[in-house]
Amino acid sequence: MIKIGINGFGRIGRALTRINLRHQKYRIVAVNDIDEDIHNHAYLLKYDTTYGKLRDDKVEVEGDLIKINGDSIKVFREREIKNVPWDEMGVDLVVEASGVFQNVKQAHEIINGSVKKVIVTHAPNQGIDFSYMYGVNSDQYDKSRHHVISSSICDANALGPFYTLIEREFGIDVGEVTTLHPWLSYQNLLDGTLQSVSSPGHLWRDYALGRSSIGSLIPKETTLCSAMQKVLPDSVEKLHASSFRTPTSIVSSIDGVFLLEKSTTLEKVQEALEAYTEKYPGVLKLDGRSLISIDYLGNENAAVVDMRWLYLNKGKMLKFVLWYDNEWGYTSRVYHIISRLL
Ligand SMILES: NC(=O)c1ccc[n+]([C@@H]2O[C@H](COP(=O)([O-])OP(=O)(O)OC[C@H]3O[C@@H](n4cnc5c(N)ncnc54)[C@H](O)[C@@H]3O)[C@@H](O)[C@H]2O)c1
Numbered sequence: 336m337i338k339i340g341i342n343g344f345g346r347i348g349r350a351l352t353r354i355n356l357r358h359q360k361y362r363i364v365a366v367n368d369i370d371e372d373i374h375n376h377a378y379l380l381k382y383d384t385t386y387g388k389l390r391d392d393k394v395e396v397e398g399d400l401i402k403i404n405g406d407s408i409k410v411f412r413e414r415e416i417k418n419v420p421w422d423e424m425g426v427d428l429v430v431e432a433s434g435v436f437q438n439v440k441q442a443h444e445i446i447n448g449s450v451k452k453v454i455v456t457h458a459p460n461q462g463i464d465f466s467y468m469y470g471v472n473s474d475q476y477d478k479s480r481h482h483v484i485s486s487s488i489c490d491a492n493a494l495g496p497f498y499t500l501i502e503r504e505f506g507i508d509v510g511e512v513t514t515l516h517p518w519l520s521y522q523n524l525l526d527g528t529l530q531s532v533s534s535p536g537h538l539w540r541d542y543a544l545g546r547s548s549i550g551s552l553i554p555k556e557t558t559l560c561s562a563m564q565k566v567l568p569d570s571v572e573k574l575h576a577s578s579f580r581t582p583t584s585i586v587s588s589i590d591g592v593f594l595l596e597k598s599t600t601l602e603k604v605q606e607a608l609e610a611y612t613e614k615y616p617g618v619l620k621l622d623g624r625s626l627i628s629i630d631y632l633g634n635e636n637a638a639v640v641d642m643r644w645l646y647l648n649k650g651k652m653l654k655f656v657l658w659y660d661n662e663w664g665y666t667s668r669v670y671h672i673i674s675r676l677l
Pocket of ligand 1: 342343344345346347348367368369370413414415416432433434435438456457487488489520661662665
């Protein structure tokens with residue numbers, strides 16, 4: 336069984352661990368986090384405000400091990416990814432989920448011995464061999480050359496497949512999208528400073544991001560276009576995006592329009608979407624039910640296309656709404672690409 340190591344045991348690291356409990360495809364053998372309180376790591380894994388309690392799984396601490404249903408995960412407390420003995424633990428692939436750039440810079444240094452690949456769970460500008468998105472550019476992945484691989488960001492994982500399909504079938508002249516993204520741990524509960532909690536030492540630039548995360552929609556810039564460009568270089572000239580932080584804890588949405596190059600019909604767009612979902616199972620899901628964001632909690636798809644709002648104006652202007660669980664959906668994508676990369 337493929338052995339996984341996780342660097343950074345926060346929202347994404349713990350979601351990955353829970354997803355593995357459900358699918359049992361890999362063995363997680365090592366976790367590293369600067370937070371030294373192993374009992375708190377075990378507690379946060381067992382009890383989760385967003386996803387609920389792990390009811391049927393036994394989580395225990397024994398020395399430097401977290402045991403889940405008897406399976407041991409060794410917990411390390413290193414600040415730098417290169418100081419964790421991944422190779423000694425027989426780890427095949429490390430998921431770098433600390434979000435700290437220093438760890439991305441060091442990622443190539445840990446590719447030795449048993450460690451063959453590192454997946455970085457964001458889209459840094461440097462230090463990456465390839466940005467991989469299944470169903471988008473996965474055919475360009477070269478196992479012999481690409482070792483440190485970005486799994487991009489949640490918003491790009493949601494938009495990428497839809498964008499790729501529409502571009503390929505009908506051509507995109509220009510596109511304008513707004514991401515609606517729940518609060519993140521670096522934001523403040525009450526108005527405050529811009530000091531980042533999740534990335535110590537980092538200061539966010541926009542004063543609005545220091546404002547209370549509950550009670551207001553906070554407009555902000557997004558890294559969606561630069562992340563898309565790393566996977567789909569041609570999108571740079573076509574796509575523009577902005578974002579709102581929403582006062583909700585989980586599940587994002589993208590509300591957008593594409594001006595198509597070729598005139599078409601809504602039926603043809605629907606047919607193309609259906610064909611895509613068959614070709615790339617698990618990536619896009621089509622849903623016409625009258626649902627709201629929280630109903631997509633725990634959804635494993637990269638994005639759900641809300642068929643109620645798919646609308647074609649004069650055969651050329653395609654309006655769409657996508658839903659995605661920014662933690663569980665994104666981490667499920669990371670989870671499913673692990674075996675494809677090795
Ligand atoms: N939360 C999301 O919706 C989401 C979605 C997609 C991608 N991401 C990306 O995944 C990464 C992690 O996000 P998260 O939401 O899990 O953040 P988080 O703050 O919940 O978790 C980060 C964890 O890393 C630990 N950490 C910090 N510095 C470290 C270091 N030097 N070495 C080891 N561990 C360290 C922290 O203690 C924390 O437990 C970020 O890059 C984020 O942009 C997050």
